Amino acid sequence: MSERYELIDNSILLRYLFYPRRQHSKLREGTFDLSVPVEANVDIVCRAYPAAADGPWIIYFHGNGEVVSDYDGIAPLYKNRRLNLLVADYRGYGASGGTPTFGDLVGDARKIFEHLAVDFPAGLKPDQWFVMGRSLGSISALELAAAYPDQIGGVIIESGFISVAGLISHLGLPSPGDLSGLEQFYRDLAAKISVPALVIHGERDSLVPLSQGRELFEALGSEKKEMVVISLADHNDIMFVDSHKYMSAIEDFIRRNR
Numbered sequence: 001m002s003e004r005y006e007l008i009d010n011s012i013l014l015r016y017l018f019y020p021r022r023q024h025s026k027l028r029e030g031t032f033d034l035s036v037p038v039e040a041n042v043d044i045v046c047r048a049y050p051a052a053a054d055g056p057w058i059i060y061f062h063g064n065g066e067v068v069s070d071y072d073g074i075a076p077l078y079k080n081r082r083l084n085l086l087v088a089d090y091r092g093y094g095a096s097g098g099t100p101t102f103g104d105l106v107g108d109a110r111k112i113f114e115h116l117a118v119d120f121p122a123g124l125k126p127d128q129w130f131v132m133g134r135s136l137g138s139i140s141a142l143e144l145a146a147a148y149p150d151q152i153g154g155v156i157i158e159s160g161f162i163s164v165a166g167l168i169s170h171l172g173l174p175s176p177g178d179l180s181g182l183e184q185f186y187r188d189l190a191a192k193i194s195v196p197a198l199v200i201h202g203e204r205d206s207l208v209p210l211s212q213g214r215e216l217f218e219a220l221g222s223e224k225k226e227m228v229v230i231s232l233a234d235h236n237d238i239m240f241v242d243s244h245k246y247m248s249a250i251e252d253f254i255r256r257n258r
Contacts (some may be wrong), residue, residue: 004182005102010195011176013168017136018064018100020092025069033095034086036115038108042098044183045089046112048124049075052082053115056128056153056254059144060087060112062138063159063236067094077243079250084124088140090111102139109140110147117151128258132156135208135235138216146192154196154248154257159235161208162186162216172207190219197225198253200234201247 008014030050036044047068058078062071068087078085090105091098098104098217101147117129130153133141138160147154161167164186165179197220201213217227228249233241 001090004185005106007103007176007179007182008164009103011174011177013173013176014101015134016171016173017102018092020091020100021065021067022092022094023067023069024095025072026226028072031075032121034116036088036112038091038104038111039098042091042244043049043096044108044112045205047071047087047097049085049087050124051079052257053083053124055082055084056130056258057086057124057196058130058132058156058250058254059083059116060085061109061131061133061140062087062089062136063137066134069094077239077247078250080195081247083251083254086116089239092251096108105136105140110141113144113148113151118144128153129168130154130156130254130257132158134158135160142186142189142193145195145197146189149195150250152195154198154253155196156195156200156253157213158217159198159202159205159208159213159238162219163212164193166183166212171207186221190216192220193221195222196253196257197222198249199225199227200249201227201229202235202238203231204233205235205238233239 033047034046037043068089071087075085089096091100131144133139138157199217200209
């Protein structure tokens with residue numbers, strides 16, 4: 001799996017595509033952390049925000065430059081709608097060990113999901129898993145949606161992309177070489193996805209253009225799929241420009257597909 005990302009992982013691009021932060025806040029009342037072993041001496045730390053004991057859980061892969069504890073202030077938006085949230089970090093982020101690479105980003109997502117599927121706190125076992133990826137995290141969410149269609153109720157992609165080469169070009173970053181194989185892989189991956197899908201994107205996203213979200217939406221193989229565009233929203237304010245529309249789209253999507 002990691003071979004697909006060798007060009008990127010062995011290039012200067014890693015300096016621009018990952019912004020790890022070693023920040024991890026104290027737990028707030030009602031929350032808990034889970035430590036998932038992904039390699040010898042390397043654990044990924046996830047933070048859980050329970051909202052409803054008998055409700056679905058969203059496994060959330062955050063954007064670049066973010067860490068799980070950034071969601072201490074965002075999780076109440078989910079809790080208010082009785083949506084359980086579990087945010088996963090990446091290697092080198094928050095309290096997680098290791099150094100981030102694209103190959104590990106994808107491989108660790110599978111290990112996290114498999115760990116949660118068999119080892120989750122008693123009394124909080126979900127009646128359904130949903131996966132969600134924001135920006136960089138869309139890679140992990142798409143991989144899980146394609147790999148575990150029978151265990152996932154649906155996939156939510158926020159500010160996501162389908163063309164790595166297109167994104168690198170848009171950001172003015174140096175190309176690591178011929179990425180045509182990776183480009184085709186992502187399109188094939190999207191076409192393979194059969195679970196219900198929701199794509200949310202900001203109308204004025206300056207980092208990941210709306211055209212990327214539309215291309216991803218069109219490429220998804222899901223029979224049940226929908227796209228929501230948040231008017232006037234950029235990449236990092238999409239959750240707040242119209243939080244009601246943003247959260248209602250997520251809540252309604254999950255309720256329809258449980």
